[in-house]
Amino acid sequence: MDETDGHTAPVVRVSARAKINLALHVTGRRADGYHLLDSVVAFARPVGDGPRTADTLEVHFGPAETPHLTLAGPFAGDVPADADNLVVRAARVAGGIRAVRLDKHLPVASGIGGGSADAAAVLTAAAAHRGIDRATFAAPALALGADVPVCLHGGSCRMAGIGERLTPLRLPELPILLVNPGVAVATGAVFGALARRDNPPLPDAPPPDDAAGLLDWLRSTRNDLEAAAVTVAPTIATATTALRETGAVLARMSGSGATVFGLYTSPAARDAAATALRRTSPQWWVACGGVGGD
Numbered sequence: 001m002d003e004t005d006g007h008t009a010p011v012v013r014v015s016a017r018a019k020i021n022l023a024l025h026v027t028g029r030r031a032d033g034y035h036l037l038d039s040v041v042a043f044a045r046p047v048g049d050g051p052r053t054a055d056t057l058e059v060h061f062g063p064a065e066t067p068h069l070t071l072a073g074p075f076a077g078d079v080p081a082d083a084d085n086l087v088v089r090a091a092r093v094a095g096g097i098r099a100v101r102l103d104k105h106l107p108v109a110s111g112i113g114g115g116s117a118d119a120a121a122v123l124t125a126a127a128a129h130r131g132i133d134r135a136t137f138a139a140p141a142l143a144l145g146a147d148v149p150v151c152l153h154g155g156s157c158r159m160a161g162i163g164e165r166l167t168p169l170r171l172p173e174l175p176i177l178l179v180n181p182g183v184a185v186a187t188g189a190v191f192g193a194l195a196r197r198d199n200p201p202l203p204d205a206p207p208p209d210d211a212a213g214l215l216d217w218l219r220s221t222r223n224d225l226e227a228a229a230v231t232v233a234p235t236i237a238t239a240t241t242a243l244r245e246t247g248a249v250l251a252r253m254s255g256s257g258a259t260v261f262g263l264y265t266s267p268a269a270r271d272a273a274a275t276a277l278r279r280t281s282p283q284w285w286v287a288c289g290g291v292g293g294d
């Protein structure tokens, strides 16, 4: 429901959760160069009081030629402060937005779709404000970026096409640790470094809805961008190895990197891993969360 901003303009507060590609197969390429994907996507839920796994936005409605952007948060300095920001681009698409405040908590160009989630959050706020279904914005979302439709959907799903074909999934809840070794990776550069673009799709059988079954299923899958991303940023392999050494049942890169994630069988195992990694690699971004259960 809308609040007001102390004057008269309505305000909607939304969060933009980190997107995690639990599995990501690259199965082909379209004539326009975009790649065909087969991916299981989930969104991080917040846990504890460490680094946050979501950006937060305040969307102020009212007439304006160009929506005004205010930036705050630990990664505010890493995003464009002008009309290039995906928040401003999404606000122009939605229309009727006077200003947006973005609290940037997610590392930028890091494979967890922060910019896409921010854009989707603006569209979600606009839909809520107007009382319309956010799916109304599905086509403009795709024009903003391949990951924006899945972020607009906002729940666990299987994603195909270049990112526009979405099938909701029920995934069990799993503790997750997100680790970013502090290097920005450009998505286009990683796709460009792929050795193969015609890999097999995900298994026919859908992911099971129990935790042990899902972990087994995921172990039979891949992130086909991982090897290419490691050639662009070798430190990704260091972070994945470090996660494995903490006892993660599965350690893998998300999206085009450089963020890697570890899945654990208990919140205590995840929290112990976070403590260990923060001690050995204090310069890394290490964030606890949960996925699935939605």
Ligand SMILES: C[C@](O)(CO)[C@H](O)COP(=O)(O)OP(=O)(O)OC[C@H]1O[C@@H](n2ccc(N)nc2=O)[C@H](O)[C@@H]1O
Pocket: 021, 024, 033, 034, 035, 036, 037, 039, 111, 113, 116, 144, 145, 146, 147, 148, 161, 162, 163, 187, 188, 191, 255, 256
């Ligand atoms: C790798 C993923 O994170 C997986 O969820 C996404 O597909 C990336 O989505 P995104 O960052 O929103 O990507 P966009 O901003 O649309 O595209 C950035 C660049 O990545 C490449 N790209 C992206 C998505 C896709 N399905 N095929 C591609 O080849 C293109 O070179 C494009 O120029």
Ligand SMILES: Nc1ncnc2c1ncn2[C@@H]1O[C@H](COP(=O)(O)OP(=O)(O)OP(=O)(O)O)[C@@H](O)[C@H]1O
Pocket: 078, 079, 080, 084, 085, 086, 087, 107, 108, 109, 110, 111, 112, 113, 114, 115, 116, 118, 147, 185, 187, 255, 256, 257
């Ligand atoms: N609000 C925003 N947040 C983050 N990046 C933004 C934003 N607006 C524009 N950008 C630009 O978009 C680019 C991609 O940033 P983003 O953090 O979305 O990448 P990503 O996490 O790799 O996304 P994906 O997983 O969808 O590939 C960066 O180069 C950044 O400068």
